[in-house]
Amino acid sequence: MMLSLIQEKIKALGCEVWELTEKTERGWEFYFIRHELDQNRITDVKTYGVTLYRALPDGFLGSASGEISPGATDQEIEKTVSDIYFQASLVKNPAYRLNDKAVVTPELREVDTAEIAKNFITAMQEVRETRTEDINSYEIFVKEITRHYLNSNGVEYTVRYPSSMIEVVVNARTEDHEIELYRMYRSGTCDQAKLQRDIEKTLKYAKDRLHTEPTPKLGTFDVLFSTDDAVNIYSYFANKTSADMIYRHLSDWTAGKEVAENAGGDRITMKAVSALSNSSADYPIDDEGAAIKDRLLIDQGVTKNNWGHRQFCQYLGMEDSSIVRNIVVEGGSRSEQEVREGDYLEVVEFSDFQVDPMAGNIAGEIRLGYLHQDGKVRIVSGGSVTGQMAEAVPTMEFSKETEQYDSIVIPRVTKLKNLKITGIA
Amino acid sequence: MKAPFSPYLDALAPGMKTLTEILGRSFDYVSVLSTDSVGFSVSISQRSKRVSGKNMTTERGNVVRVARNGQYSEYAFNEVPERIEDLAEEIEKDLQRQFDLMALTGTKTYETGILDDEPLQLFVEKETERLPEEEDMKVLVEKLTELSGRGMEIIPRALDCMLNASSTHISKMFISRNRFLRQSYVYTEGSCASYAPSDDGEIKFAHEGVSGCCGPEVLSGLSEVVEKLPKMMEEVLGSEKIVPGEYEIITDPGISGLIAHEAFGHGVEMDMFVKKRALGAEYIGKRVGSDLCTMHEGALCDESVTAYVFDDEGTLAGDVIEIDHGILRTGICDALSALRLGTKPTGNGKRESFSHKAYTRMTNTVFDSGEDTLEEMVKSVKHGYLLSGTQSGMEDPKHWGIQCIIARGYEIKDGEYTGKVVSPVVMTGYVPDLLGGISMASTDRKVDGNGACGKGHKEWVKVADGGPYLKTKARLG
Numbered sequence: 017m018m019l020s021l022i023q024e025k026i027k028a029l030g031c032e033v034w035e036l037t038e039k040t041e042r043g044w045e046f047y048f049i050r051h052e053l054d055q056n057r058i059t060d061v062k063t064y065g066v067t068l069y070r071a072l073p074d075g076f077l078g079s080a081s082g083e084i085s086p087g088a089t090d091q092e093i094e095k096t097v098s099d100i101y102f103q104a105s106l107v108k109n110p111a112y113r114l115n116d117k118a119v120v121t122p123e124l125r126e127v128d129t130a131e132i133a134k135n136f137i138t139a140m141q142e143v144r145e146t147r148t149e150d151i152n153s154y155e156i157f158v159k160e161i162t163r164h165y166l167n168s169n170g171v172e173y174t175v176r177y178p179s180s181m182i183e184v185v186v187n188a189r190t191e192d193h194e195i196e197l198y199r200m201y202r203s204g205t206c207d208q209a210k211l212q213r214d215i216e217k218t219l220k221y222a223k224d225r226l227h228t229e230p231t232p233k234l235g236t237f238d239v240l241f242s243t244d245d246a247v248n249i250y251s252y253f254a255n256k257t258s259a260d261m262i263y264r265h266l267s268d269w270t271a272g273k274e275v276a277e278n279a280g281g282d283r284i285t286m287k288a289v290s291a292l293s294n295s296s297a298d299y300p301i302d303d304e305g306a307a308i309k310d311r312l313l314i315d316q317g318v319t320k321n322n323w324g325h326r327q328f329c330q331y332l333g334m335e336d337s338s339i340v341r342n343i344v345v346e347g348g349s350r351s352e353q354e355v356r357e358g359d360y361l362e363v364v365e366f367s368d369f370q371v372d373p374m375a376g377n378i379a380g381e382i383r384l385g386y387l388h389q390d391g392k393v394r395i396v397s398g399g400s401v402t403g404q405m406a407e408a409v410p411t412m413e414f415s416k417e418t419e420q421y422d423s424i425v426i427p428r429v430t431k432l433k434n435l436k437i438t439g440i441a
Numbered sequence: 442m443k444a445p446f447s448p449y450l451d452a453l454a455p456g457m458k459t460l461t462e463i464l465g466r467s468f469d470y471v472s473v474l475s476t477d478s479v480g481f482s483v484s485i486s487q488r489s490k491r492v493s494g495k496n497m498t499t500e501r502g503n504v505v506r507v508a509r510n511g512q513y514s515e516y517a518f519n520e521v522p523e524r525i526e527d528l529a530e531e532i533e534k535d536l537q538r539q540f541d542l543m544a545l546t547g548t549k550t551y552e553t554g555i556l557d558d559e560p561l562q563l564f565v566e567k568e569t570e571r572l573p574e575e576e577d578m579k580v581l582v583e584k585l586t587e588l589s590g591r592g593m594e595i596i597p598r599a600l601d602c603m604l605n606a607s608s609t610h611i612s613k614m615f616i617s618r619n620r621f622l623r624q625s626y627v628y629t630e631g632s633c634a635s636y637a638p639s640d641d642g643e644i645k646f647a648h649e650g651v652s653g654c655c656g657p658e659v660l661s662g663l664s665e666v667v668e669k670l671p672k673m674m675e676e677v678l679g680s681e682k683i684v685p686g687e688y689e690i691i692t693d694p695g696i697s698g699l700i701a702h703e704a705f706g707h708g709v710e711m712d713m714f715v716k717k718r719a720l721g722a723e724y725i726g727k728r729v730g731s732d733l734c735t736m737h738e739g740a741l742c743d744e745s746v747t748a749y750v751f752d753d754e755g756t757l758a759g760d761v762i763e764i765d766h767g768i769l770r771t772g773i774c775d776a777l778s779a780l781r782l783g784t785k786p787t788g789n790g791k792r793e794s795f796s797h798k799a800y801t802r803m804t805n806t807v808f809d810s811g812e813d814t815l816e817e818m819v820k821s822v823k824h825g826y827l828l829s830g831t832q833s834g835m836e837d838p839k840h841w842g843i844q845c846i847i848a849r850g851y852e853i854k855d856g857e858y859t860g861k862v863v864s865p866v867v868m869t870g871y872v873p874d875l876l877g878g879i880s881m882a883s884t885d886r887k888v889d890g891n892g893a894c895g896k897g898h899k900e901w902v903k904v905a906d907g908g909p910y911l912k913t914k915a916r917l918g
Contacts, residue, residue, distance in 0.1 A: 044539065047798065049716055052551035055777075056539045057515040058532075059796045061502060082494030085501040086520045087449075096494065103492045106582040130542055137546045153716045183897055185718065196718060196839045200898050233685075264488045265600040266636065266644060327489075367844040367869075368835035374636060375644045381844035381869045383837070400844070400867045400918045402685075406643065438685035438869070438918030 018064060018086060019166070025097040026068065033069035035114065037303070038062065038164040044129045046156040051141060054153075062086045066097060069114075070104045077111040078104040112330040115305040116169035122300055127160035127178045135206035136182055143212050149219040152185040152196055163303075171305035178204045179296040184215055188222035195225045197365055197384070202422040204294045221364050225384045228397035231361075232387070233439035239401055240355070240362040241430045244421045245369040245380070249430055250345050252405055253286055255373040257313045258340075259324030259332050266374050270332070273319040276409040281433075282348035283317030284414075288340040295423040297341035306338035313340075344425040347416035352429050355415045360431060362386040363401060376405030378435065403435035443566035444656075446625040447477035447612035449501070456525050457503065457616050463529040465618060470508040470555050472617035474753055476795045477501045480573040480609035485585040486601045487593060492582065496607040497893065498628075498903065502795035505532060506754075511552030513777060514539070517796040554780050556754075560619040563757075565750045567626035571656035573608035581606065581657065588633065588667050595671045596647070597678065598637035602667075606631040608657045615755035622755055628746040628903070629653065630891050631660045633667050639678050645864070646848070647673035647830075650891035652905070654748035673830070676849055680864035683850060685918035689825030690868070691818050691910055694887035696828045696847060698906030701736055701806045702894065703843050704872040705729070706906070707836035709738075709763055709772030710789075710801040715781050719838040721772060729769045730876030733911075735809040736764040738773050740788060742805035745905035746890035753799050754790035761787050767876070775801040793900045800896050808908030811882025818881045818912045819853055826850035826917065827858075828866060831892070841872040850917065867918045875913055883910035 019038055026034050043059040067081040080103035082096050136156045145151060159179045166172040184199045197218055201211060241249065253275065261267040269275060275284065290300050290308040300308055304326045312320045322334060329337040348355070363369075366380035379402050387394040411434070414427035457473045464471045482496035502519035516532045543550075585604040592602030608629035615622040632650035639645050647670050651662035692700060705721070713719035740749050740758035751757050754776040762770055774782065775790030778801055791802035819827070830848025837843065845868040852861040890905035 041796075043796075045798070046539075049551050052549045053512065053543060054551045055513045055515065055798065056536070056543070057517070057798060058535050058539065059517040060535075061517065061519050061796050063519075080492040080494075083499070087501065100494060103494075103578050106579055107490045107492050109490055130538060134542055134546060137542070137548065141546065152718060181899075183899070185716070194717075194839075198897060264486075367837055367842060368833070370833065370846065374646065375865075377865055379846055379865070379867045381835070381842060381867070383840075383842065398842075398869075399916070400685075400869045402867055402918050404643070436685060436918065438867070438916060440916065 021090070021093060022064060022066060022084065022097065025094050029098060029101045031068050031070065031101050033114065033168050035067040035167045037065040039065065040162040041159050042129065043157060043159040044133045046133060046137065048154050050151065050153065066100055068100045068104050070101065072105065072108055075111050076108040078107045079109065080104040080107055109327070110331060112327050114167050114169050115171050115326060117171070117307070119171060119173050119301050119305060119307045121173040122175060124174065124176045127176060129158045129160050132158045132178060132180060132205045135208055136180070139206060139208040139211050143215050145219070149188045149223050150186065152187045154185070155183045157181040165303070165305055167305055173301050173305065175299040175301060177299050180205060182211070186215065186219050186222050188219070188226050190226055193226060195222060197222045197225065202296045204296050204298050207294055221384055224395045225365070225397065228384065228395045230441035231382055231385065231396040231399035231437065231439040232441045234361065234437035236434040237437045238358070238360040238431055238433045239435045240360045242362055242428065243364050245366055246426055246430045247421050247424055248369055248371040250286070250424060250426045252371045252373055252376060253284060253314060254340065254343055257319055257322050259322045259328035259334065259337070262322060263328045263331050269319045270322060271319055275314060275317050275319065279317050279410045281411040281413045284314050285316055285346040286314040287312050287344045288323055289342045289344050292342035292423060295342050297423045302339040304339065308338045308341070342423045345418070345427060347418050347427050348414040350413065350415060352415040352417050355413050355429050355431055359389045361437060362388065371405060378403040378405060378408065398440040399438045401435050401437060403432060408432040408435065442569060444569045444572065444610055444625045444627045446564070446566055446623050449477045450475055450612055450614045450623070453521065454614060454616065456521065459525045460505065460529055461616055461618060463526060464505065464507055464532065467533060468507040468509045470558070472506045472615065472755060473503055474795060475503045475614045476612065478609050478611040480607060481576065481578070482607040483581060483585060484603065484605050485582065485589050486603040487589060488601055492578065496609060497901065498609040498611065500794045504795045508555060510550065512550040513553060515798065553777060556776055556780060558617050558619045561622065563622040563751065565624045567654065569627040569656040570658040572627060573610050573629070573657055576608065576657045581660070588663055592633060592635055592667050592670060596635045596637065596674050597671060599635045599674070600637055602633065602635045604631070604633050604663060606657070606660050615751060617755060620755050622751050624750040626654060626749065627656045629655060629657050629659050630746055631663045632891055633663055633670060635670055635674060637674055637678060645674065645677040647677060649673070652746050652890035654744040654746060676862040677864045680849070680862040683863035683866055683917055687914060687916050689822045689912065690915050691822065691825070691827040691912050693827065693829040693910055694907050695831050695889050696845070697808050697908035697911045698806070698889055699831045699834045699845050700843070700875065701808050701908055702803060702904065702906040703834040703836045703845060704876060705736055705763055706738065706803045706806040708838040708841065708872065711772040711774040711782060712778040712801040713838050714772065715778050720841055721769060721838065724769045725771065727769060728767050729873050730764055730767040731879045732766045733811050733879045733882045734764055734767045734876045735762065736807065737761065737809065738763050738803060738806050740804040742807055743888045743905060745805050745888050746903045747804040747905055752788045752790045753792045754786070756786040756788045756790060759788040773801055773803070775799055791902050793902055797900060800900060802896065802902050803894060803904045805888060806904070806906040807886070807888055808882070808911065810884050810886045810909040813881040813883055815883050815910050818883065818910060819858070820856040821881065821912065822853040822856060824854050826852055826863065826866070828868065832865060842869070843872050843875065844869050868915050869918065870915045875915055878913035879911050881912035885909055
């Protein structure tokens, strides 16, 4: 009804190129303090996204977008659409075409938010806690997302998928000291066993966090990443292959480009995949109406394909591409045990580990690390890790074994060599 | 002119009052927050241009809060049926399904009393020169395009020059049994960012912004911002890596604000006190900084991007002195947390949008000025850095660790700038050491509202922070 009304208004303006997206999000949320329910919430929100295009002189294309609420009146819809169409005349971008290949709408999935929420709640209730290591609080978010997309080229589809998130804070304490660790997990539905396994590992880290010594001034040192912080490292590679970054001169990783010259470490192979079980983005058609295909992005350290929004892909001459949501990085040549050989600092808790997607700068304050040095392991805290991806990539090592973090599969452990460690001891 | 309150919300008010009355028959407490905020966002660069009627605060929707037997529940929606009775029935039915799940899983309630609902009527339309919905977008796009071109001319090696602008006319209405509050105001922000390759191919970045609780007129300040970027870019292009260590530092007002925000902004959000997640709860009345350290928090502290009149739980905005001459006096608090802690809410209950939960959140977090000049502060430094340019920060309320990533450090030796610039700089440390080390503060003060703040790694809201130049010591790497 609303979509038809919006289309009528678009037609009345004489606009011939457009995209509409009706998005419905139905969410169940539960907020716990310890295991007592602080608040329960329901969200039922629908929005209509409108993007209008118009041809401009000299081969340019104008576009502008906006959002319409389901409660909008006829006059409000008309004004919003009219404003968007006018604004499209102000924006001069090189011309590109919307997707025009028909896509097959997959069978709509049944998403049982109540059942998924129940699984999260019972999983959390069953986590093995002790008198000194336990759960402080957690927040559960379960959504059923339905996206109905259509454009002026006749491309139309609807997808429905689950998207979940749980934020968990754990404590560990001695008689006179208490610490906390923070975790956020995203997924499609609830994998109870995996969630419990990771939280119980985090409880062990929390116990160790109570007995740290100050991180020594190590100068440059090898750093091992074995938690979801490593996702930031691999997101750097994914971003560098995006058409958006290339078009903006922020990356030159086009087909044939080696991601690191004279690489002596493991060479990365990264694939975009159309389906990834229990990813929170497990749907086969992207937001712009393109079918998502499996695509090799980097093969043994050499860029093979790029990906991205339709606009930037076309600017780079790529007709057959899509927005990437799910990524698989192949394991390396060595086992986890082999990567762990020698001296290294394994940091399992940062304040906020960052890899700048443009500059490649690496930075994070160490909250909990295990310093493996001279055959001994010391538990350390404080100071920071800094470095540069361009310098770290040629010698990076990663394990054969892999681990999935929501929409990305990465090696279970990754070692970046010769990062700077600002110690405090 | 006044920023006019939304006619849509005025028309909706009778229906939402009826909804609170109907739900009031089944629940001990009922309130509704309704929002109708319109605006724009524009992004212009040499490579791509974008205009949208949507930005991070545009929205239209409602959230109902109810309580029964000590259990608080919320229902957020943006479709309002003709018969409000149908809506009330739907809300009760859906929430009952969640209560059934609670029973099935044996979940206990974190019991909380009934929120204060003292009678209050309020209607505030704040002043603005212009409204985003009436802005001449043609003129704005042309101006930003011109500035992007100007940036490309004057910024060395610039690969691009991006101009961003967004403005929102916010209207919010809060209804409970005894309260009827309405407010409207406009906030606007704009920024210029450029990036360029260094000699070794590393991408360097420079940016600066303008903002305020005002209309798009503030965007005229972007012309001046663009002229500042060439010097910033030259500095980062010629920058070196810092030798890690502890240094004397002078923070510019932006970095002072970042410290305020990360140190005792998040550290005294009192919903964290309820969860026993903040060390601050144990330090009320104790020293956490030097005598020169006084810090305010509240929507009334500055006419910034978050200068509202009442918060998202219907509590009037405040101005709290969190740290008074080094002594931690109090925190900031949302309404539910205040009830649980037996204290008063401070007007800091904020939501990312109508569909998100309210948490204790910051508004303006600002250090007070001191009596020193920047020149005197620089003269006093034996070896250290003046830090400028916020990139990011992260708090640790439980252990009072702090991490700030800063764009530029200007070396000072024996009271003089050496001309050497380091970039980027990671500042880490223990908050009481950082604040306890404050030995000088400048007479001037500036508040910046170009950033957004998350709670953990989600729930993004507009915040502002600032202060004077401060001199202290910190670990840099």
